[in-house]
Amino acid sequence: MTSSADRPLLFLDVDGPLIPFGRPGGYPTYDVECEPRGAASNPLLARLNPAYGPRLSALPCDLVWATTWMADANECIAPRLGLPELPVVSWPEAYDDERGGLHWKTRALVAYAAGRPFAWVDDEITDIDRAWATAHAQGPVLLHRVDPGQGLTEADFAALEGWLRAAGRGLSA
Template structure:
């Protein structure tokens, strides 16, 4: 679902969609499909195509918030059954850590995402969020925001979707 009045959902790829790190017993599940052939990225096989319909069912506008940039549309959108999505084009000179003092622990994406939202309500799904990001967004975003931390070893789960859906209903 898309539309200018809907909240944004900034979606990271590595972690939320592609689990990584110490694999679970038996290894990560692999899902055959587009982009998993010999010339594709081997990690793409970890993307569960069932996540696509779940994401599309959310009452929000999906936006890639990943270093994959436009490649997310080429490699992941077809696999998930998603249309081409807008993506955040990160500034070249983003400062690591986001600043000094209490801002030193900011994720490098935080300021850019608040600016990209331009006053719209948004949820941000990532595996690297901290309290510093939550504090900074609360102080600098004029609209409501959900910063939802996903376990990078598991990726998006039913519980994650329940949290996001509940927030979207109240947003």
């Protein structure tokens, strides 16, 4: 049996992957039975597809918020998706080499993973981040860029599930 410490991590960004933006013509909105405190003040939360929660929960990994929403993700996002409270990555001050194109989250996520396999879902991932994470992580990594105009799609879920299952079995993907 695989212990939680052996399961891959899935770092989740909110804006872009879970709350799509930037597409002309608008987005579908969703009504939810559970309206978290403070959610009414942010109209973008209506773009959260409640079907994402069960899909994310079914993935063979431990979910972690990797977003500037920080703890607010547990207060405003998780209840709308039916997710439990998740761990949240704390962001350090900016690193000097980010001027060279490395995303400001990349180093912190590799450090947080501490050798565990991990996937990171974000709309700002570049090849520079992929190369750096592959060179510095102690386990398999998948940096999966999501189109912010679409948010998570069936293809994204399929890619994540396949990679997470392989990584959980100790296979490099």
